[in-house]
Amino acid sequence: MELTGAEITVRCLADEGVEYLFGYPGGAVLHIYDELFKQDRVKHILVRHEQAAVHAADGYARACQKPGVVLVTSGPGATNAVTGIATAYMDSIPMVILTGQVPTHAIGQDAFQEVDSIGITRPCVKHNFLVKDVHDLAATIKKAFYIATTGRPGPVVVDIPKDITMARCEYVYPTSVSLRSYNPVVKGHSGQIRKALNLLLEAKRPMIYAGGGVVLGEAAAELTQLVRSLGFPCTNTLMGLGGFPASDPQYMGMLGMHGTYEANMAMQHCDVLLAVGARFDDRVIGNPKHFFQEDRRIIHIDVDPSSISKRVKVDVPIVGDVKDVLAEMSRQIAAGTQKPDAPALKSWWTQIELWRARDCLKYDRTSEIIKPQMVIEKLWEVTGGDAIVTSDVGQHQMWAAQFYRFDKPRRWLNSGGLGTMGVGLPYAMGALLAHPDTPVACVTGEASIQMCIQELSTCKQYRMPVKILNLNNRYMGMVRQWQEFFHGNRYAESYMDALPDFVKLAESYGHVGIRIEKPADIEPAIREAFARKNELVFMDFITDQTENVFPMVPGGKGLSEMILV
Amino acid sequence: MRHIISLLLENESGALSRVAGLFSARGYNIESLTVAPTEDETLSRMTIVTSGSDDVIEQITKQLNKLVDVVKVVDLSEGEHIERELMLVKVRASGKDREEMKRMADIFRGRIIDVTDKSYTIELTGTGQKLDAFLDALEEGAVLEAVRTGASGIGRGDRILRV
Ligand SMILES: Cc1cc2nc3c(=O)[nH]c(=O)nc-3n(C[C@H](O)[C@H](O)[C@H](O)COP(=O)(O)OP(=O)(O)OC[C@H]3O[C@@H](n4cnc5c(N)ncnc54)[C@H](O)[C@@H]3O)c2cc1C
Ligand SMILES: Cc1ncc(C[n+]2csc(CCOP(=O)(O)OP(=O)(O)O)c2C)c(N)n1
Ligand SMILES: [Mg+2]
Numbered sequence: 001m002e003l004t005g006a007e008i009t010v011r012c013l014a015d016e017g018v019e020y021l022f023g024y025p026g027g028a029v030l031h032i033y034d035e036l037f038k039q040d041r042v043k044h045i046l047v048r049h050e051q052a053a054v055h056a057a058d059g060y061a062r063a064c065q066k067p068g069v070v071l072v073t074s075g076p077g078a079t080n081a082v083t084g085i086a087t088a089y090m091d092s093i094p095m096v097i098l099t100g101q102v103p104t105h106a107i108g109q110d111a112f113q114e115v116d117s118i119g120i121t122r123p124c125v126k127h128n129f130l131v132k133d134v135h136d137l138a139a140t141i142k143k144a145f146y147i148a149t150t151g152r153p154g155p156v157v158v159d160i161p162k163d164i165t166m167a168r169c170e171y172v173y174p175t176s177v178s179l180r181s182y183n184p185v186v187k188g189h190s191g192q193i194r195k196a197l198n199l200l201l202e203a204k205r206p207m208i209y210a211g212g213g214v215v216l217g218e219a220a221a222e223l224t225q226l227v228r229s230l231g232f233p234c235t236n237t238l239m240g241l242g243g244f245p246a247s248d249p250q251y252m253g254m255l256g257m258h259g260t261y262e263a264n265m266a267m268q269h270c271d272v273l274l275a276v277g278a279r280f281d282d283r284v285i286g287n288p289k290h291f292f293q294e295d296r297r298i299i300h301i302d303v304d305p306s307s308i309s310k311r312v313k314v315d316v317p318i319v320g321d322v323k324d325v326l327a328e329m330s331r332q333i334a335a336g337t338q339k340p341d342a343p344a345l346k347s348w349w350t351q352i353e354l355w356r357a358r359d360c361l362k363y364d365r366t367s368e369i370i371k372p373q374m375v376i377e378k379l380w381e382v383t384g385g386d387a388i389v390t391s392d393v394g395q396h397q398m399w400a401a402q403f404y405r406f407d408k409p410r411r412w413l414n415s416g417g418l419g420t421m422g423v424g425l426p427y428a429m430g431a432l433l434a435h436p437d438t439p440v441a442c443v444t445g446e447a448s449i450q451m452c453i454q455e456l457s458t459c460k461q462y463r464m465p466v467k468i469l470n471l472n473n474r475y476m477g478m479v480r481q482w483q484e485f486f487h488g489n490r491y492a493e494s495y496m497d498a499l500p501d502f503v504k505l506a507e508s509y510g511h512v513g514i515r516i517e518k519p520a521d522i523e524p525a526i527r528e529a530f531a532r533k534n535e536l537v538f539m540d541f542i543t544d545q546t547e548n549v550f551p552m553v554p555g556g557k558g559l560s561e562m563i564l565v
Numbered sequence: 566m567r568h569i570i571s572l573l574l575e576n577e578s579g580a581l582s583r584v585a586g587l588f589s590a591r592g593y594n595i596e597s598l599t600v601a602p603t604e605d606e607t608l609s610r611m612t613i614v615t616s617g618s619d620d621v622i623e624q625i626t627k628q629l630n631k632l633v634d635v636v637k638v639v640d641l642s643e644g645e646h647i648e649r650e651l652m653l654v655k656v657r658a659s660g661k662d663r664e665e666m667k668r669m670a671d672i673f674r675g676r677i678i679d680v681t682d683k684s685y686t687i688e689l690t691g692t693g694q695k696l697d698a699f700l701d702a703l704e705e706g707a708v709l710e711a712v713r714t715g716a717s718g719i720g721r722g723d724r725i726l727r728v
Contacts, residue, residue: 118579123590127633130579147633180728181575181636306627309620 005134006031006165009098012141014041015173018069020060020433021045022053026073027113028100031165045433045462048454050077052426054084055452058093059423059430062413063388065218067094067148068430074100074162075113079120083420085155086124090417091239092216094153096144097121103163104132117159126154134167139174146177151184152304153216184303188320193328196299196316197336199272204344205351206232207270209255212239212416213277213302213322215409220244222326223276229333230340233352235263237278238401241412246405247385252352253361256284257553258398261360261562262352264553268294268560269351275300277322280311281417288312290558301325360551360564361402369544370519372396372471375526376403379441379469382526387411387439390427392448393419395477398549400443422451428466429459439467439530446472446496456509459536467529468538470502473545481548485563506538513538567596567616569648569718571726572629573636576602576609580634584611587632593617593625597650597715608636608728612648612717614693636728645721651688652696653678654711656703658685666707673699684709692716 003011009032013021022045025033036044047053050072057068068088072081078099088095102111118130127147129140137160144156200206208230214223220243227234227250234244235252244251253260255267267273267285273296278284285291288311299316300308308317318325363373376399379387389404390413391397397414406412413427428442449470459466471477479494503513512535516525522541529537551562574580581600588595596614603610615625622640629638641648658666659682670677670687673695679686689699693716700708720726 119582122579122583122586179633182633304631306624306631310624313620 001170002168003171004031004035004165005137005160005167006035008134008137008169008171009141009160009165010035010039010042011171012138012173013069014039016141016145018042019066020057021069021071022047022057022060022430023071024050024053024073024077026077026100028074028102028162029071029077029098029165031162032071032098032100032160045429045458047426047458049452050080051084051422052452052455052458054081054095054097055087055423055426056430056455057095058084058088059390059413059427060434061088061093061095061430062427063410063431064434065410066434067096067145070095070097072097072099073113074102074117075115078115078117082120082124085121085157087415087418087420087423088155089124089126091212091415092153093155094148095155096141096148097155097157099157099159101130101159101161104161105163107161117157121157124155125157126152128157128159130159131161131164134164134169137164138171142174143177143179147182151182152307185319186321186324188301188318188325188328190328192316192318193325193332196274196318197329197332199297199299199316200230200274201338201340203272204341205269205271205348206230206274206340206345207266207272208232208234208274208276209237209267209278210234210240210243210276211237211278214240214243217277217303217322218409219277219323219326220409222323222330224248226326226330226333229330231345232340233266233349235259235267237281237284237416238414239416240278241401242406242409245407247407254401256281257286258402258549258551261358261551261564262355264551264559264562265355266352268558271296273298276326277302279307282311285312286553286559286561287556290561293558358564362565363547367519367544370516370522370541372399372473372541372543372547373403374519375469375471375522375541375543376400376443378523378526379443380404382523382530383439383441387441388413388428388431388435390414390424390431390440390442392424392444392451393421393478394445394448395473395481395547395549396443396445396448396471399471421448424448425452425455425459425466425468429455429462429464432464432466441467441469443469443471445477446470446474446499446502447476453505456506456511456536460510463534464536465532465534466536468536469526470538470540471543472499472502472540473543473547474499475545477547478549484548485552485554502538502540506536511536511538513540515540515542517542566618566622567614568622568640568642569646569716570613570615570626570629570638570640571718572611572613572638573603573608573726573728574611574632575634575636576607577634580609583632583634584613584629587628588615591624591628593621599715599717605728612715614716637726639720639726641718641720644724646718646724647721648692648716648718649690650693650696650716651690651714652699652711653686653688654700655684655686655709657683657707657709659683662704662707669699669702675699
């Protein structure tokens, strides 16, 4: 039987096993919405802004590994989605975004709500497709899912002109895809793995640096096993938090611009570095020139060859899937007779303990004003370290990363690569849909939360009991911090004036709001919020306006040139 | 250093802009870029002349390989190869210059493919250097118009790029 393009689109999603479709309707996609209306296999989540549709789908993908799926209309629907797409792209999140397009015969005519969605999204997608014939539709959607979820994951846009949604053809959803031009490598080269192990087992001052690839590649168990069997120190990037358990004694904390003293010192002074699914970001190694002052051998495992030797020269590249490569490393270590150099390791750990004793994350626990760090510590205590925590971008993001100790992957959802303010609340929505029984906390700031505040309405409609912790410092704190350190205390436009009453704002959307002003009230408020299982609770913490994030590696400085408290 | 990179890509609308966009987005140089369908009409063959340090060239080939529409990439400069470029040049050819111009075309093995009483249009193929040499050899002001295709390249001997 012949189906319309709109029916085919919806059938493809259902046959692909898509649970939730995040979207917002409009002229170019009305036929698709009509078909969504007639079925109940794919549930549609109606957001209040297309940017949030993409963020929510992205959050869903980060929380459960399945691709996030979005439907928006042409023109403004597509352009509103772009920030979300770029955010997912920078952090390698698997997503399929369906954009409506004007009818094929109208393309190029400056038609109503026409934009070149393929052109606009090209630099921030893994791939994109314009469907020009209904006969290609099902196969294109299948390819989109395949490309988005394999190799280094990423967002894929499928642009569907309106006439294609009305045209008819037989529906067959392909069971497999093969593309001659796209064949990601999975298995690591065994010779390279052996070389890497030789280096590691001979190391005097080894260090393991694990990133988002461990989370994306579902390799936390393999990493943990390898790190423990070697007895080496391990650090995670902002994107890798939870990839190695924070409560493990071998864990060094996060590294980088706001990383711990011990992680950054060990990174700078190690003689053999194993980088696992991490991309030597400029917020991680600081000034590369300074990084190269020390002599060290680098082993790098990554599924994307272009991540290797991009910013630092690597001695032993291993292209492959982290899970596969790490498992193979553990197998070879178990099968071999050589063990790590125990005496060298012992003195290395002695050095590390000295760095640790610097207690770089200390802050004033006796303060009368709420210290933001304490809010995160209490959140960790109350939730037993087992909540999904999303965040926005700024100081609060860094404190959440430093003070909530993640023991499992996919519990920490934030925008690392693009640093997009506004993701926190939509990420929490996606996470709740992925894990309805897990407590979800959104740590945010009074500036960031206002970038997608309209989603409080979506949360009401779908009864999403997000617990929002607003670290309200009345400043774009991260901007203020840079202005304090590097711009002579000139706080240009970083003060948040005319703030709404967040309690009333939450209430007006039908939620619960609490304002917390004293340190002693932090814990009771968080307990109350989580006790209200089915309600969204907005906790507005009035925090110390002058608090800064430490340690800090200033831009252009080297990793060991940290500003400390 | 100058590199000449050859690629096979899916003959699809948009594939060219993905390659061009990659070069501009990442700030890589493009000296020239030529592209046309191959004998297999599902594929296009592209030749890009670029320059950069070894690290940059390594990134360029990796980034090109990463594009989903790109089927194969080779850096022809890594081995023996041949490159040719076509130039059509319209030159002033009147009075005593007319003979001289014809002689120059002959010396460079060019062909005169269009004639008016004041001008010749000359077709010339060769390496970029040869075309440069021809232009340099002409008198100031002799060139009315010149159009060059950019280099196309192919491996020597048994080096073959195909799927
Ligand atoms: C305000 C702010 C401050 C920041 N400060 C810091 C900081 O102090 N420290 C810090 O670390 N970051 C910080 N960041 C984040 C930083 O910008 C980068 O986003 C982050 O460091 C990148 O993490 P990553 O290297 O783990 O790479 P990701 O972006 O997570 O990339 C993952 C890598 O793994 C590879 N990969 C994916 N899947 C697989 C697989 N299956 N197998 C093998 N490889 C795979 C990918 O190809 C890629 O190379 C900050 C961001 C903001 C907004
Ligand atoms: C969309 C967007 N615009 C601007 C920025 C730059 N920026 C980074 S942090 C920040 C301030 C965030 O303020 P707030 O949400 O209150 O968090 P705080 O730093 O105070 O904890 C800004 C403006 C950004 N990351 N994203
Ligand atoms: Mg703030």
